[in-house]
Amino acid sequence: TQLLEQSPQFLSIQEGENLTVYCNSSSVFSSLQWYRQEPGEGPVLLVTVVTGGEVKKLKRLTFQFGDARKDSSLHITAAQPGDTGLYLCAGANTGNQFYFGTGTSLTVIP
Amino acid sequence: DVKVTQSSRYLVKRTGEKVFLECVQDMDHENMFWYRQDPGLGLRLIYFSYDVKMKEKGDIPEGYSVSREKKERFSLILESASTNQTSMYLCASRPGGTGSTGELFFGEGSRLTVL
Numbered sequence: 001t002q003l004l005e006q007s008p009q010f011l012s013i014q015e016g017e018n019l020t021v022y023c024n025s026s027s028v029f030s031s032l033q034w035y036r037q038e039p040g041e042g043p044v045l046l047v048t049v050v051t052g053g054e055v056k057k058l059k060r061l062t063f064q065f066g067d068a069r070k071d072s073s074l075h076i077t078a079a080q081p082g083d084t085g086l087y088l089c090a091g092a093n094t095g096n097q098f099y100f101g102t103g104t105s106l107t108v109i110p
Numbered sequence: 111d112v113k114v115t116q117s118s119r120y121l122v123k124r125t126g127e128k129v130f131l132e133c134v135q136d137m138d139h140e141n142m143f144w145y146r147q148d149p150g151l152g153l154r155l156i157y158f159s160y161d162v163k164m165k166e167k168g169d170i171p172e173g174y175s176v177s178r179e180k181k182e183r184f185s186l187i188l189e190s191a192s193t194n195q196t197s198m199y200l201c202a203s204r205p206g207g208t209g210s211t212g213e214l215f216f217g218e219g220s221r222l223t224v225l
Contacts, residue, residue, distance in 0.1 A: 042216025100153035
């Protein structure tokens with residue numbers, strides 16, 4: 001098992017604030033995905049990053065893959081209540097098996 | 111639209127009962143997965159399948175078995191349910207062969223409570 005630790009585990013912020021979620025591991029991954037899960041639903045893919053140092057933007061969300069491909073971050077600018085949910089990172093090893101992180105539960109208060 | 115359907119959203123079973131969780135996907139995906147989700151632990155892989163009648167153990171297969179008789183259907187079986195199997199179970203599918211790193215499509219989950 002390749003452990004992926006996310007921090008923080010819980011985050012409660014006011015609408016309009018910025019935040020960063022971290023996904024860290026001692027293992028190298030060939031690619032990394034971020035998913036968001038809303039209550040009562042399954043996770044939905046937000047982004048896939050494959051190159052060390054890669055940065056991808058999805059509206060107010062910015063995703064970065066670490067240079068060594070062991071870690072990733074998700075930054076949200078001007079958070080909205082619609083951003084509320086559980087954020088999960090998932091790293092793929094050379095065998096293309098995905099290992100999920102421990103999750104970050106985000107609540108954005110209007 | 112891509113669709114992964116899990117047969118039961120909520121189940122309550124007693125210790126020792128046999129439990130079947132069914133998952134059907136309508137996207138002709140080769141790969142299917144069963145995860146369990148527990149607070150603070152993320153998603154942990156129980157079993158997966160790359161093809162019909164093929165199965166591979168994930169990280170936590172103990173106490174579980176699976177069946178994939180048809181491409182679109184992947185079943186998770188708890189032969190004798192125990193209280194520590196109380197959890198949210200998520201089924202997912204993914205296109206491509208064994209080398210695929212594509213998107214995982216998840217069902218809505220089955221919340222199992224074992225009393």
